[in-house]
Amino acid sequence: MENTKVNGKNSTIMVNCQKKKICKWCSKGEWKSYHNNGQLFREVKYVNGAPKGEWKRFNSSGQLTLKGKYVNGKLEGEWKEFHDNGQLKEEGKYVNGKLEGEWKEFHDNGQLKEEGKYVNGKLEGEWKNYHDNGQLSHEGQFINGKLIGAELKFYHKNGELQGVGNIADKEIEHFNMLDVAFLYRDFGAGEWKFYHDNGQLKEEGQYVKGKQEGEWIYYYNDGNRRVIKHYVKGNVVGNWRYFQKNGEVYWEARYLGGKLQDLTEYKKDKLDKIKCPRCMGKGKYNQDALERLGFGSDI
Secondary structure, eight states: EEEETTTTTTEEEETTSSSSOOOOOTEEEEEEEEEEOOOEEEEEEEEEEEEEEEEEOOOSSSSEEEEEEETTTTEEEEEEETTTSEEEEEEEEETTHHHEEEEEEOTSOEEEEEEEEETTTEEEEEEEEEEHHHEEEEEEEETTTTEESSEEEOTTTTTTTTEEEEEEEESOOOOGGGHHHHHHHHHHEEEEEEEEETOOOEEEEEEEEEEEEEEEEOOOOSOEEEEEEEEEEEEOOOOEEEEEEEEEEEEEEEEETTEEEEEEEEOOOOOEHHHHHEEEEEEEHHHHHHHHHOOOGGO
């Protein structure tokens, strides 16, 4: 709820009162909403139940944070949003309520965060996203709003390649709003490789419909193998092997039906197979117990 003046009268309304089914009074006149400290939050004018003219929004310090315009109830023309420090956050253009043409977003330090193009409200062509130091974060190609199943690359802040692989065709409304991990974990297809920030291979394996499949190999940042894991439709299966940096196996975990069955520790003078009730939470491993056994958080 927020304090509001309707044609000069104090009132209290829902923030989304422009939805006529929620607020029957949002039909005409100038509406102003305020923060709890009395600072203007936003102002908009309604005609026949639809917003019309300039739309502004402010933070609790009085700083302008958003500026746009409505025509016949739809966003039209230039759209700008600002960070609380006054730096431009995003800018673009609306045509008949849909984003059209060049779109840019910025970090609060002024560095470019994202750039691309909209056609009829959908992402089109090349889109790029940047870290706050100006280094490229990730990029993709779009056709009619779909991130096409071409190669997707993303990068560490130091410019080194962080990951590369393909994803299945997927329509996306806004590139920057997505965590890159969401893309490959939900839509990964085929071979994927990930790298440490020193350029060394970190992990590699296959995705099928966004789920890990088959053998995955993980590496230390010096290039030596760290873990070999196996998956079927994203579920853990078979034997997982853990290596020391010198290449020797020191743990092996056996899974059946996605549940940890037992652990084997390879020692210099003997091989210990551990039936581990305290590692099994009703058939599933207990992470704290495994960490005490030396597995760490990556099992």
